[in-house]
Amino acid sequence: MLEKDLVIVGGGPAGMAAAISAYENGVSDILLLERDQYLGGILNQCVHTSFGISYFKEVLTGPEYSGRFINKVKAIDKIEISLKSFAVNLTKDKILTFIKPGLIQKLKAKALIMATGARERTREMLHIPGARPAGIFSAGLAQKLINIEGLLPGKEVVIAGSGDIGLIMARRFVLEGAKVKAVIEIQKQARGLVRNVVQCVEDFEIPFYLQHKISRIYGKNRVERIDVARVDENFQEIAGTKFQLECDTLLISVGLIPENELIEMAQAKMDKKTNTPVSNELNKTSIAGLFVCGNAFRIYDLVDSVTKDSVLAGRQAAEYLIRGSGRTIPAGLK
Amino acid sequence: MNKNLTCIECPKSCELIVDIENCRVVKVSGNQCKAGESYCLAEIENPMRVLTSAVLGEGLALKMIPVRTDRPLPKAKLLEAMAEIKKIRINKPVKPGDVIVNNFLGLGVDLIATRECL
Numbered sequence: 001m002l003e004k005d006l007v008i009v010g011g012g013p014a015g016m017a018a019a020i021s022a023y024e025n026g027v028s029d030i031l032l033l034e035r036d037q038y039l040g041g042i043l044n045q046c047v048h049t050s051f052g053i054s055y056f057k058e059v060l061t062g063p064e065y066s067g068r069f070i071n072k073v074k075a076i077d078k079i080e081i082s083l084k085s086f087a088v089n090l091t092k093d094k095i096l097t098f099i100k101p102g103l104i105q106k107l108k109a110k111a112l113i114m115a116t117g118a119r120e121r122t123r124e125m126l127h128i129p130g131a132r133p134a135g136i137f138s139a140g141l142a143q144k145l146i147n148i149e150g151l152l153p154g155k156e157v158v159i160a161g162s163g164d165i166g167l168i169m170a171r172r173f174v175l176e177g178a179k180v181k182a183v184i185e186i187q188k189q190a191r192g193l194v195r196n197v198v199q200c201v202e203d204f205e206i207p208f209y210l211q212h213k214i215s216r217i218y219g220k221n222r223v224e225r226i227d228v229a230r231v232d233e234n235f236q237e238i239a240g241t242k243f244q245l246e247c248d249t250l251l252i253s254v255g256l257i258p259e260n261e262l263i264e265m266a267q268a269k270m271d272k273k274t275n276t277p278v279s280n281e282l283n284k285t286s287i288a289g290l291f292v293c294g295n296a297f298r299i300y301d302l303v304d305s306v307t308k309d310s311v312l313a314g315r316q317a318a319e320y321l322i323r324g325s326g327r328t329i330p331a332g333l334k
Numbered sequence: 335m336n337k338n339l340t341c342i343e344c345p346k347s348c349e350l351i352v353d354i355e356n357c358r359v360v361k362v363s364g365n366q367c368k369a370g371e372s373y374c375l376a377e378i379e380n381p382m383r384v385l386t387s388a389v390l391g392e393g394l395a396l397k398m399i400p401v402r403t404d405r406p407l408p409k410a411k412l413l414e415a416m417a418e419i420k421k422i423r424i425n426k427p428v429k430p431g432d433v434i435v436n437n438f439l440g441l442g443v444d445l446i447a448t449r450e451c452l
């Protein structure tokens with residue numbers, strides 16, 4: 001079977017930082033798998049600014065931030081990049097199977113770093129009753145449609161939840177000429193950063209309803225309107241507070257869940273509530289030599305912190321490989 | 335007169351108190367760094383924002399090429415700037431930082447690409 005010293009699954013900011021760091025710490029046989037046709041991960045669609053302030057001391061957009069790592073990764077010939085490569089199976093002996101067009105590849109990795117990121121929570125997790133028409137999108141999907149595909153998913157938009165992606169998309173829809181009728185958050189305060197409330201919601205005078213929830217969705221083929229109601233301390237609807245909003249699009253922005261199906265397959269110990277590995281140390285799992293970094297390990301607010309912690313993951317994997325080969329760890333690992 | 339503002343210059347989102355006399359900022363408190371002060375000055379006297387968006391590519395590997403202004407422009411001009419961005423087409427390969435439009439809308443800012451596209 002094909003063998004690799006280090007396989008990294010995921011070519012977003014976490015995977016790229018881990019790959020560069022592993023190389024800089026002496027690993028010379030690295031395979032980086034990315035399921036998309038480009039490196040960069042979710043940052044490619046985050047065209048807004050505010051990345052890089054702590055890591056680069058500069059204000060960058062998502063593509064600029066990831067672009068710097070893409071250039072660096074591509075310049076290192078010891079990192080083999082495999083695009084359109086989707087990992088489908090992992091065993092506890094670190095045998096990984098991935099598919100890419102025209103190929104199923106099984107290989108044995110001495111060490112593995114999973115940088116598989118997170119996916120968005122969906123409407124199903126919100127338990128909104130009512131019809132199931134078209135026009136309900138997760139905020140990140142709408143972001144991809146607008147910024148990558150150049151398609152505007154709707155004209156009259158309501159945003160459920162106030163995570164950062166939802167707030168950013170409120171502004172993006174307004175700039176694209178749509179009307180954003182409301183941002184609705186069940187909690188007492190915004191989930192996302194205050195700066196995003198200011199520059200994405202308040203700047204465009206979008207109504208922001210805290211302690212409110214969407215209590216019903218109406219629409220035959222496409223979303224037509226929704227019921228909104230105020231909630232009490234226990235998130236129960238307060239009678240007599242219900243009102244309706246007409247809209248053709250509902251965005252869901254209620255947070256992220258780490259994507260960790262592969263390490264679960266490998267029988268790493270999991271915390272089912274957070275869908276993250278049970279671990280007493282950053283980036284580690286219950287399986288020696290299997291590391292998890294970035295949003296897959298825990299949900300981060302800032303990509304700068306993802307980079308910092310993923311650099312550590314690269315070093316941890318390097319140390320593991322050096323120990324496994326019976327050599328002593330040289331002083332001055334980065 | 336005192337006004338409360340949230341600084342948007344970095345994710346710390348400091349809550350600022352601005353002391354304003356005769357439409358002029360006389361004192362800023364609550365900021366953790368100097369950028370908070372200049373943010374208040376601009377925000378009270380002429381609010382500015384960096385505009386980010388994406389421009390349609392023609393005959394290139396990417397359909398949409400992300401762009402931004404290299405410096406902030408007046409907040410009041412954002413929608414006008416967006417209308418202009420919709421008219422632009424990019425038909426040559428670009429790198430991050432390449433100027434797409436010089437002196438965009440005569441505002442003294444350049445519109446630049448933010449992603450490599452071959």
Ligand code: SF4
Nearest residue numbers: 341343344348367370
């Ligand atoms: S005052 Fe300084 S530290 Fe505070 S939010 Fe503004 S830029 Fe950040």
